[in-house]
Amino acid sequence: MNPTTRRALAAALIIGVSAIAGYAGWRTQRHVDQATPAPKISDSALRQLMALQLPDSDGRPQALQQWQGKVLVINFWATWCPPCRKEMPLLDAAQRKWADKGVQIVGIGIDEADAIHNYAVTNKLAFPLLVGGAELVDLTVALGNAAQGLPFSVVIGPDGRVAQTKLGAFKDDALEKLLQELAPR
Template sequence: MKPVVRNTLILAVAAAAGLAGHFTQRASSPSTPTTTQVAREAGAPILALNLPDSSGQPQALSQWRGKVLVVNFWATWCPPCLREIPDFAAVSRRFAEAPVQFVGIGIDQPDNVRRFAEEHKVPYPLLIAPLQTLAITSALGNTSQALPFTAIFDRRGELDFVKLGTLNEAELEGKIRALLASQ
């Protein structure tokens, strides 16, 4: 199979899965965003991820232990994801001097993520992951494996907050400030 055809197929399957997850989530709950309570150690599979950035360089999420870590699963083909990224970028810039690290995990093709990062001046690392990576979010309440999905870890590496659906700037900043104040 030619690489262009294969990549197009992968993107089509990923888009279909994202839409299916979105509609499944909407059907199972009348409110689109979902915040789930999970065990603090349940985020270990996310922290164990080692994914390439948009340049192909492997990045271990564990390298950011000791900081409040905001991990956002997203894609360039996901409209709710695209709406929340400017808020994430703004909050990331405000906390640039604090022990806070944002990481976007793009369920997408490297070229799409690279172009998006350049066009929108995303100030934090964007890593690339295959669609099956979303499976690790099921245990965190994202049973539909939909996007966007955000997990926030405290400075000890313990999962503090997860949300399926968009996070606005005020909510995101509030969660980070609370974690910084408590540690």
């Protein structure tokens, strides 16, 4: 193959890959920051979520069932995800404010145990960080995360029903308003 043909093929390949990446980015962005009130989630997916027992950042097993009856915000995240890390202070502030009002926030890391442990030690959050690993991506899809993006949150009311799912980080006072609506009075 001559040099001119190689350059033409390389240019075509770069253009093709760029087009595919651009399209994928556009499709993903369409799904980011979408909150879905009262989503249709199968009882099976919700049971599977609530049956999880995962190690916390110190390696101790924690069952999600221990928080049944509370408003439960389950946030799927990763240490390598910039929007996830940006959202953490908001979740921490919400946990500190709402803890005595029947709210529990739980972070489930789609990440390595060591990375989650180091993040927890460095950031000293008011809520537990559990180690979920990549095998939980399929569960997030069953819970409404068709784009398989992070962060992804599932908000469960004190009645045990899913009140909302959210792909993308909570912003401004959206979480605050939601917790005001759901928290026991």
